[in-house]
Amino acid sequence: MANETAEATDTVVDGSQLVLLCLPLATFILWYLLGEVVSPLKSYPGYTNLWRLYHTYRGSVHLVYQKLHEKYGHIVRVGPNVVDVDLPELVKPVFNDIKGDWKKTEFYHGSSALVNGKIVYNLFSETNAQTHAKMKRPIAKYYSPVGVVALEPHMNKIIGDFCHALETRFMENGQSFDLGKWLLYYTWDVVGAVTFSQPIGYLEKGHDFDGTLGDSESALDYFAVVGMIPVLDYWFDKNPVIHVGPPGFNTITDISLRHLVDRYQGKDTDYHDPEKPDFLDRFIEAKYANPKEVDDAQIISWLMINMIAGADTTATTLRSAFYYSFRDKRIWKRLQEETLTAGLHNKMPVAYNDAHAIPYVEAVVREALRILPGVSMPLERYVPQGGYRLSDGSLLPEGSILGVNPYLLARNKEIYGEDVEDFRPERWLRSEEVGETEEEFERRLAAMNSADLTFGGGRRICTGKNLGLFQVYKVLATLVVLYEFDLVEPNREWKVINSWFPRQEGGLHVKITKRDTNLASAENIVMMKGFNLASAVLAAAALISPSLAAQSTFVSPSESLAFGLSIPDDTNNNDLYFSLAMPRGEYWGAVGLGSHKMRGTLVLMIYSSASADNVTFSPRLATGHTEPEYYSGLDYETLPDNTGFVNDTTYVYSAVCHNCREWPGGSIDVNSTAQEFIFATGPGGNMRSNNQRASVKLHYEHGTFTMDMTHATGPAGPAVLNYTTADDSDGATLVGKITEGMYDWVAVSHAVFMVGCFFGLMPFGVLVLRVGQWVRWHGLNQGVAMLGVIVGFGLGIKTSTLYNRSKSFNAPHQIIGILVFIFLFGQFVLGFMHHRKFKKTQKPTKLAPIHVWLGRLIIVLGIVNGFLGFPLALSPRYDYALLAIILAVVSVMTLVLSCKLLIARRRRRHREQERSEGPPPGYNAEPWVVHGQQPFQATSFEMGSLGKNGRVNVSEAQPPPAYT
Numbered sequence: 016m017a018n019e020t021a022e023a024t025d026t027v028v029d030g031s032q033l034v035l036l037c038l039p040l041a042t043f044i045l046w047y048l049l050g051e052v053v054s055p056l057k058s059y060p061g062y063t064n065l066w067r068l069y070h071t072y073r074g075s076v077h078l079v080y081q082k083l084h085e086k087y088g089h090i091v092r093v094g095p096n097v098v099d100v101d102l103p104e105l106v107k108p109v110f111n112d113i114k115g116d117w118k119k120t121e122f123y124h125g126s127s128a129l130v131n132g133k134i135v136y137n138l139f140s141e142t143n144a145q146t147h148a149k150m151k152r153p154i155a156k157y158y159s160p161v162g163v164v165a166l167e168p169h170m171n172k173i174i175g176d177f178c179h180a181l182e183t184r185f186m187e188n189g190q191s192f193d194l195g196k197w198l199l200y201y202t203w204d205v206v207g208a209v210t211f212s213q214p215i216g217y218l219e220k221g222h223d224f225d226g227t228l229g230d231s232e233s234a235l236d237y238f239a240v241v242g243m244i245p246v247l248d249y250w251f252d253k254n255p256v257i258h259v260g261p262p263g264f265n266t267i268t269d270i271s272l273r274h275l276v277d278r279y280q281g282k283d284t285d286y287h288d289p290e291k292p293d294f295l296d297r298f299i300e301a302k303y304a305n306p307k308e309v310d311d312a313q314i315i316s317w318l319m320i321n322m323i324a325g326a327d328t329t330a331t332t333l334r335s336a337f338y339y340s341f342r343d344k345r346i347w348k349r350l351q352e353e354t355l356t357a358g359l360h361n362k363m364p365v366a367y368n369d370a371h372a373i374p375y376v377e378a379v380v381r382e383a384l385r386i387l388p389g390v391s392m393p394l395e396r397y398v399p400q401g402g403y404r405l406s407d408g409s410l411l412p413e414g415s416i417l418g419v420n421p422y423l424l425a426r427n428k429e430i431y432g433e434d435v436e437d438f439r440p441e442r443w444l445r446s447e448e449v450g451e452t453e454e455e456f457e458r459r460l461a462a463m464n465s466a467d468l469t470f471g472g473g474r475r476i477c478t479g480k481n482l483g484l485f486q487v488y489k490v491l492a493t494l495v496v497l498y499e500f501d502l503v504e505p506n507r508e509w510k511v512i513n514s515w516f517p518r519q520e521g522g523l524h525v526k527i528t529k530r531d532t533n534l535a536s537a538e539n540i541v542m543m544k545g546f547n548l549a550s551a552v553l554a555a556a557a558l559i560s561p562s563l564a565a566q567s568t569f570v571s572p573s574e575s576l577a578f579g580l581s582i583p584d585d586t587n588n589n590d591l592y593f594s595l596a597m598p599r600g601e602y603w604g605a606v607g608l609g610s611h612k613m614r615g616t617l618v619l620m621i622y623s624s625a626s627a628d629n630v631t632f633s634p635r636l637a638t639g640h641t642e643p644e645y646y647s648g649l650d651y652e653t654l655p656d657n658t659g660f661v662n663d664t665t666y667v668y669s670a671v672c673h674n675c676r677e678w679p680g681g682s683i684d685v686n687s688t689a690q691e692f693i694f695a696t697g698p699g700g701n702m703r704s705n706n707q708r709a710s711v712k713l714h715y716e717h718g719t720f721t722m723d724m725t726h727a728t729g730p731a732g733p734a735v736l737n738y739t740t741a742d743d744s745d746g747a748t749l750v751g752k753i754t755e756g757m758y759d760w761v762a763v764s765h766a767v768f769m770v771g772c773f774f775g776l777m778p779f780g781v782l783v784l785r786v787g788q789w790v791r792w793h794g795l796n797q798g799v800a801m802l803g804v805i806v807g808f809g810l811g812i813k814t815s816t817l818y819n820r821s822k823s824f825n826a827p828h829q830i831i832g833i834l835v836f837i838f839l840f841g842q843f844v845l846g847f848m849h850h851r852k853f854k855k856t857q858k859p860t861k862l863a864p865i866h867v868w869l870g871r872l873i874i875v876l877g878i879v880n881g882f883l884g885f886p887l888a889l890s891p892r893y894d895y896a897l898l899a900i901i902l903a904v905v906s907v908m909t910l911v912l913s914c915k916l917l918i919a920r921r922r923r924r925h926r927e928q929e930r931s932e933g934p935p936p937g938y939n940a941e942p943w944v945v946h947g948q949q950p951f952q953a954t955s956f957e958m959g960s961l962g963k964n965g966r967v968n969v970s971e972a973q974p975p976p977a978y979t
Contacts, residue, residue: 064094064095064097064243064244065244066093066094067093067094067097067243068240068243068244071239071240071242071243071392071513071514072236072240074236074511074512074513074514075513076392076513077391077392077420077422077423077513077517080093080099080393080420080422080423081422081423081426083099084099084101084423089101089102089406089407090102090405090407090409093393093418094243094416096414096415096416097395097415097416097417097418098411098415098416098417098418099393099418099419099420099423100405100417100418100419101419101420101423101424101426101427102405102406102419103424103427103430103462103465103466104406105417105419106419106424106465106466106468106472107465108403109396109417109419110394110396110419110468110471110472110473110475111472111473112473112474113473113474115144115145115474116399116400117396117397117398117399117417118142118143118144118396118397118399119142119395119396119397119475120142120245120395120396120397120416121142121245122242122243122245122395123139123140123142123242123395124136124140124142124245124248125140125237125238125241125242125245125248125252126139126140126238127140127253129252129253129255134253135312135316137150137316137319137320138150138151138316138317138320138478139320139324144474147474147475148474149308150313151478153301153304153305153308153309154297154298154301154317154478155478157294157297157301158478158479158480158481158482159481160481162297162481163481163482163485164367164485165292166209166293166294166482166485167366167367167485167489168291169205169208169209169212169291169293170205170208170209170364170485170486170489171364171489172208173201173204173205173208173214173218174201174205174364174489174490174493175364176204176214176218176219177197177200177201177204177218177490178493178494178497180197180218180219180221181197181498181527182527184221185526185527185662186498186527186528186529189526190526190662191503191524191525191526191662192524192525192527192662192663192664193521193523193524193662193663193664194334194337194500194523194524194525195330195334195337195338195509195519195520195521195522195523196663197218198330198333198334198337198490199217199228199326199327199330200217200218200221201218201330201490202325202326202327202329202330202333202486203215203217203227203228203322203326204216204217204218205326205486206321206322206325206326207270207322208293209293209294209482210274210293210294210295210318210321210322211270211274211283211287211293211294211295212283212286212287212288212291212293212295213274213283213286213287215227215270221663222627222628222660222663223627224628227267231323231327232514232518235327235514235515235516236514237251237252238514238515239392239513239514239515240514242515247899250898250899250902251895251898251899267319267322267323268315268319270322271315271318271319271322272315274295274318275295275311275314275315275318278295278296278299294317294318294321295314295318298314298317298318299314302314320478321479324477324479325479325482325483327389327516327518328389328390328483328516329389329483329486329487331387331389331516331517331518331519332380332383332384332387332389332483332487333383333486333487333490333491334519334523335383335384335386335387335438335519336379336380336383336487336491337491337494337500337523338509338519338522338523339382339383339386339438340379341500341502341523341525342502342505343438346379346438346440347495349375350375350376350379350495351495351496351530353373353374353375353376354373354376354492354495354496355496357369357372357373359373359492359496360496363493363496363497364489364493365488365489365492365493365496366489367484367485367488367489369492370488370489370491370492371488373492374444375440375444376488376491376492377443377488378440378441378442378443378444379440379491380484380487380488380491381440381443382438382439382440382442382443383438383487384467384469385425385431385467385469386425386438387422387511387517387519388421388422388425388468388469388517389469389470389483389516389517390421390469390471390515390516391420391421391422391513391517392420392422392513392515393418393419393420394418394419394420394421394468394471395416395417395418396416396417396418396419397414397415397416397417398411398412398413398414398415398416398417399413400413401413403417419468421467421468421469422513424466424467424468425466425467425469427466430462430463430466431463431466442463443460443463496530497529497530498527498528498529498530499527499528499529499530500525500526500527501525501526501528502523502524502525503524503525503526504524507521507522507524508521508522509521509522509523510522524662524664565581565582565584565726565727565728565729565730566579566580566581566727566729566734566735566745566746567579567580567581567722567723567724567726567727567745567746567747568580568734568736568744568745568746568747569606569692569694569720569722569744569747570744571694571696571716571718571753572749572753573716573753573755574598575597575598575604575696575716576595576596576597576604576605576606576694576696577594577595577596577597577736578593578594578595578596578606578619578692578694578747579593579594579595579734579735579736580592580593580594580722580724580727580734581593581727581729581731581732581733581734582685582724582727582728582729583728583729583730583731584728584729584730584731585731588731589673589674589676590671590672590673590731591671591672591675591676591685592654592669592670592671592672592731592732592733592734593619593669593670593672593675593734594657594667594668594669594670594733594734594735594736595619595621595632595667595668595669595736596661596665596666596667596668596736597621597665597666597696598664598665598666599623599660599663599664599665599666602622602696602697602698602702602711602712602715603620603621603622603696603697603702603711604620604621604622604666604694604695604696604697605618605619605620605621605635605643605694605695605696605714606618606619606692606693606694607619607637607692607693607694607695608675608681608683608692609678609681609682609683609691609692610681610691610693611691611692611693611719611750612693613637613639613640613643613693614637614638614639614640614680615637615638615680615681616636616637616643616681616693617634617635617636617646617649617675617678617681618634618635618636618637618643618646619632619634620632620633620634620635620643620711621633621666621668622666622697622702622703622704622709622711623660623666623702623703623704624703624704624705625703625704625705626703627660627703628659628660629658629659629660630658630659630660630666630667630668631704631705631706631707631709632653632668632670632707633645633707633708633709634646634649634651634707636678636679636680638680640817641816641817641818641822642710642711642817642818642819644819645707645708645819646678648674648678648679649672649674649675649678650672650673650674651670651671651672651673651675652670652671652673653668653669653670654669654670654671654733656669656733657669657733657735658670667736669733669734669735669736671733683724684724685724685728686724686725687724687725688723688724688725688726689721689722689723689748690721690722690723690724691719691721691750692719692720692721692722692747693717693718693719693720694717694718694719694720695714695716695717695718696714696715696716696717697711697712697713697714697715698712698713698714698715708819710818710819710820710889711889712759712888712889713759713817715755716753716754716755717753717754718749718750718751718752718753718754719749719750719751720744720747720748720749720750721747721748721750722746722747722748723746723747726745726746727746759814759817759888761810761813761814761817762810762814762888764807764810765807765810765811765813765814766884766885766888766893768803768804768806768807768810769804769807769811769877769881769884770881770897770900771803772800772803772804772807773804773874773877773878773881774877774878774881774897774900774901774904775904776796776797776799776800776803777797777800777870777873777874777877778874778904778908779796780793780796780797780800781908782908782911782912783796785912785915786911786912786915790850794846794850797843797846801839801843804836804839808832808836811829811832815829820887821887826883826887827883828880828883828884828887829887831876831879831880831883832880832884834876835873835876835877835880838869838872838873838876839873841869842866842869842870842873845862845865845866845869846862846866848862849862849863849866878901881897882894882897885897
C-alpha cells in the first residue's frame with residue numbers, strides 16, 4: 016500500500032490531517048461564497064453556469080428564462096457573471112453600437128471549425144468587429160434586396176419541385192404527411208439552388224439521404240450547450256489531440272468543395288447557366304475583385320455559412336406561419352381571401368414583391384417571426400469599459416455579460432399587448448375598428464420594430480435576412496393560393512426544442528387537396544410543374560387500402576406501438592397475418608405472443624433499417640427477463656406492399672407467418688377470446704441496423720394485453736395498420752397498467768461504482784500518499800475503492816448476463832475488466848505484504864516498486880476500459896462526459912502536485928541556506944573575546960594576569976606606577 020515516496024513514513028492519523036484533507040473542498044466553498052458576496056451582480060438573484068447548461072441541454076431554456084422574468088422582473092442574473100435583460104431600450108445602444116464597444120462573448124466561438132490544428136472563424140463566430148467587417152465587406156452587396164431579387168428564378172424552380180413532390184407523393188393518393196419536415200427539405204434545396212444552381216436533393220429523395228440534416232441538428236445542440244461554458248469547446252470540439260465534438264459538416268464541406276472545383280473547371284454546365292448567376296459565381300467574382308483579402312478557403316467558408324445558416328431558421332418561420340394559420344381557420348380564410356383579391360392565382364409562382372405587397376400576408380409573416388424567432392437564446396455581449404447603468408439605476412460592471420433574448424423581447428406586454436402568447440397577425444395592422452389613427456399606429460409599429468431582434472441588429476445583423484424573407488413570402492403565398500390543408504390531429508400541439516435555432520416537432524401532419532379551380536387553374540399547376548427538373552418519385556412506403564380480412568388491433572396508450580393480427584378462418588390454413596407499427600424516434604418496438612410473462616414468448620420486434628428509410632424485422636424467443644435471442648426457425652414472408660417507412664413518420668412491417676401458432680417453449684390459442692400478449696418499446700433514440708440479431712437496449716415501456724382471437728378470424732388476408740385501424744385498439748384490451756421509465760439500473764450502478772472508484776477514489780488515494788504521506792489514510796481510501804470495485808464488478812457480471820452482446824464475456828471491455836480485477840487483488844496483496852515487512856525492518860522492500868507500477872497500470876487500463884464500456888452499453892455519447900471527468904481529475908491532480916512540489920522546493924532551499932550561513936548571531940556579553948584566537952596577555956600595567964578561564968586574576972594585581 017505504500018510506495019517509494021512513503022517507505023519511511025508510518026504516520027498516525029490525527030485531526031490535523033483530516034483538516035488538511037478537507038481544506039481543498041473548504042477553500043472552494045469559501046471562494047464561491049466570497050465571490051457571491053463581493054460580486055457586483057449580487058443584487059440580482061442568480062445561478063451557476065451549470066444551471067444554464069442543464070436547461071439548454073434540455074432544450075427549454077427560453078421557457079425557464081421566461082418564468083424567471085415573470086418572477087423577478089426585467090433583469091435576471093442567470094450566471095455568476097451573466098444577466099439576462101428583456102428591456103427593449105437596450106436594443107439600440109447595445110446592438111446598434113457603431114463604435115463596437117459591446118463585444119461578442121466567447122459563446123459564439125463554438126460554431127468555429129478546427130482545421131489542421133488551427134481554429135478558423137466565420138462570419139458568425141468571429142467576435143472581433145474589425146475582422147468581421149473585413150470578412151463581410153466583399154459580399155455584403157450580394158445579400159441586399161437587389162442582389163437577392165436576381166436569384167428569384169432559382170427559387171421559382173425549387174418551388175415547382177416542392178409543389179410537384181407534394182402532389183405526386185401525397186395528394187394523388189390521399190396520404191397524410193408531415194408538412195414541417197417537407198418545408199425543411201424545401202429550404203435546404205432552395206439554399207443549394209441559389210448557392211450552386213443545383214438543389215441538394217431532399218425534395219427528390221424525400222428523406223435525409225446523406226445525414227446532413229441530422230448532423231446539423233446535433234451540431235446546433237452542441238453549440239448551444241457548450242456556449243454556456245465556452246471552455247468546454249476547447250476540451251471537446253477544439254481538442255487538438257482527440258476530437259470529441261459534434262458531427263462535422265463533412266457532407267456540406269464536400270459539396271462546397273466539389274462545386275467550387277467544378278465551377279473552375281467548367282464541369283457544371285449541365286445545370287449551371289452563367290446568365291443566371293448564383294452565390295458561387297458572386298463569391299468567385301469577389302475573389303477576383305479582392306485578391307489580397309479573399310482566397311478559396313474564404314469562399315468555402317462563405318459557401319458553408321450560406322448552407323448551414325440559411326435553411327433551418329427559414330423553415331422555423333414557415334412552420335410557425337402554417338401551424339398557427341391551420342389552427343385558426345379565421346386566419347387561414349383571410350389569407351386565402353387576401354391573396355385571391357390581389358390576383359395572385361394568375362401569377363405562379365408568386366413573386367416576392369406581389370406577396371410582400373399584401374398587408375395581411377406581411378402581418379402573418381411578422382407574427383410568425385415574433386411568436387418564435389429564428390434565434391431564441393440570449394444574444395450575449397460584454398459590458399464595455401466604465402460599465403453600463405440600467406434603467407433601475409444599477410450599474411453593470413465592466414466585463415460582465417449582458418444577454419438579450421429575442422424570444423423574451425417579443426413577449427414584452429408593454430409593447431405587444433397582454434395577448435403576447437396568442438398568434439394574432441392583426442397586431443401588425445392598424446386597428447381601425449377601435450378608432451386607431453394612422454399616427455397612433457405608426458408610433459405603435461415603431462415601438463414593435465424597436466424591440467425586434469429576430470435577425471439581430473446593427474453591424475451584426477443577419478447577412479441572409481433578405482434571402483430568408485424572400486423564401487418565406489414566396490412559398491407561403493404560393494401554397495395558400497394552390498392548396499387546401501387539413502390537420503390530421505387538430506388538437507395535437509407541437510413540441511419546440513430550443514438549441515440556438517428552435518426546431519418544432521409534430522403538429523403539422525396534414526392532408527392536401529387542390530383549391531377550387533376558380534382560384535387555381537389547371538394551367539397554373541402545369542406551369543408550376545414546368546419548373547421541376549426531377550423525376551416523379553412515388554412514396555417508397557405507401558400502405559395499400561385496408562383488406563377485407565378480419566383483424567384485431569392493439570394500440571399502446573402512449574401510441575408508441577400498434578399491432579394488428581388476422582387469422583384465416585380456414586381450418587386447414589395455419590398461417591397468421593400480422594403487422595407492427597411504431598413512430599419514428601422509438602428505439603425499437605416488440606410484441607410477445609403466448610403469455611403475460613417474458614419466458615416462453617415469441618417476440619416480434621421491429622426497428623429502423625441502417626438507411627432509416629425502411630424497417631428491419633427480428634423474430635426472437637424470450638427465455639426469461641433477459642434480451643430475447645434471435646429465432647432463425649420462424650417461417651414467414653414479408654408483405655412488401657404493407658411494409659416500409661410511411662409518410663416519413665412511421666415504421667410499418669407486415670408479414671404472413673406459417674408457424675407462429677406454436678414454437679419452442681410456447682404457443683397461442685386461436686380460439687381464445689382473451690389470448691395473452693406482452694408489448695414493449697425501447698428508449699427514445701435512433702437504432703439503425705439491418706442486422707436481425709442486433710442487440711438492443713432495455714425497454715423503456717412495457718405492459719400486457721389480451722386479444723380476442725375470434726374477432727381476428729375471417730377471410731385470409733394481411734393485417735393493415737393505417738390512420739383508421741391504428742387510432743384505437745379494436746378486439747384487444749390492456750391488462751393492468753403499463754410500466755414506463757424503465758432503466759437498466761444494474762448497468763447504471765455498475766458505471767457509477769467503476770467511474771467513482773477509478774476516476775475518483777484511486778486518484779484521491781494517490782494525492783493522499785504523495786501530498787501528505789498519510790499511509791494509513793491511503794490504505795483506508797484504497798480499501799474503500801477496492802470494496803467499490805468488487806461491488807461494481809459483481810454488477811457488471813450481472814448486467815452482462817442480460818444482453819446477447821455480452822453473455823459470452825468476449826467483449827474487449829469485459830476481458831480488460833477481468834484482468835484489471837485480478838491485477839487489483841494482486842496489488843492489494845502486494846501492498847499489504849510490503850507494509851507488514853516495512854514495519855518490521857524499516858527498510859525498503861522489493862515489493863514496493865511492483866505495487867506502485869501495478870497500480871499505475873490498473874488506473875490506465877481502467878480509464879481505457881471506461882471508454883470501451885459505454886459503447887458496449889450502446890451509449891457511446893457518455894464517453895464525452897467521461898473525457899470531461901478525466902480532464903477535470905488530471906487538472907486537479909496536476910494543480911495539487913505542482914503546489915506540493917513548489918512548497919517542497921521552497922523548504923529545501925531554506926534548509927540549504929541555513930546550513931551555509933551557520934547559526935544566527937545572538938547577544939555576546941564579552942565582544943572583546945574572539946573565539947578561536949589566543950587570549951590577550953596582561954603587561955606590567957595590567958591589573959593582574961589572566962586566569963585559565965580568560966578572566967583577570969585580581970589577587971595577582973599590581974599597582975600602577977606613581978603619577979609624575
